[in-house]
Ligand SMILES: [Zn+2]
């Protein structure tokens with residue numbers, strides 16, 4: 001057992017805490033505990049991916065205009 005936090009595994013705030021990613025985004029970015037991530041259609045995305053995918057629709061962006 002850890003001498004600092006007395007938890008197994010260590011508490012996130014413990015100095016002994018090993019920052020291991022819980023999962024990875026499709027882009028390869030690690031996602032750590034308490035990170036923000038997005039689940040879209042059963043896929044995990046990191047914050048970077050989602051902000052890079054964010055667009056403001058403008059005329060001419062799309063092939064078909066309605
Ligand atoms: Zn600890």
Ligand SMILES: [Zn+2]
Pocket residue numbers: 025026027028029045046047048049050
């Ligand atoms: Zn990503």
